[in-house]
Amino acid sequence: MFFGKDFKVKESSCPFCKKELNGAMAMDCNHPPRSGDVSICIRCCSVSVFDDNLDLRKPTHKEEMEFKNAPNIIKAQQAMLYAILKKRNDIDIH
Numbered sequence: 299m300f301f302g303k304d305f306k307v308k309e310s311s312c313p314f315c316k317k318e319l320n321g322a323m324a325m326d327c328n329h330p331p332r333s334g335d336v337s338i339c340i341r342c343c344s345v346s347v348f349d350d351n352l353d354l355r356k357p358t359h360k361e362e363m364e365f366k367n368a369p370n371i372i373k374a375q376q377a378m379l380y381a382i383l384k385k386r387n388d389i390d391i392h
């Protein structure tokens with residue numbers, strides 16, 4: 299897994315915590331988000347999905363089940379959670 303470029307995206311709020319999001323970092327690719335791509339919220343770490351208008355929506359039950367078994371999504375969520383905690387507490391873990 300690698301983290302690619304940062305992209306400016308249309309402002310859309312996280313369907314879980316309502317945080318306004320206007321940026322995305324590509325993962326395992328180097329293109330801006332497309333319909334059906336997964337997004338991980340920088341505030342609550344929830345996984346949501348870009349719809350056809352590039353607005354974020356909650357995943358369907360079927361998608362949720364798929365995400366729970368997708369190693370790259372689990373890894374990305376862990377990396378995000380780590381970044382959030384590190385930022386929040388300014389912890390330094392090696």
Ligand SMILES: [Zn+2]
Binds near residue numbers: 341343
């Ligand atoms: Zn959120």
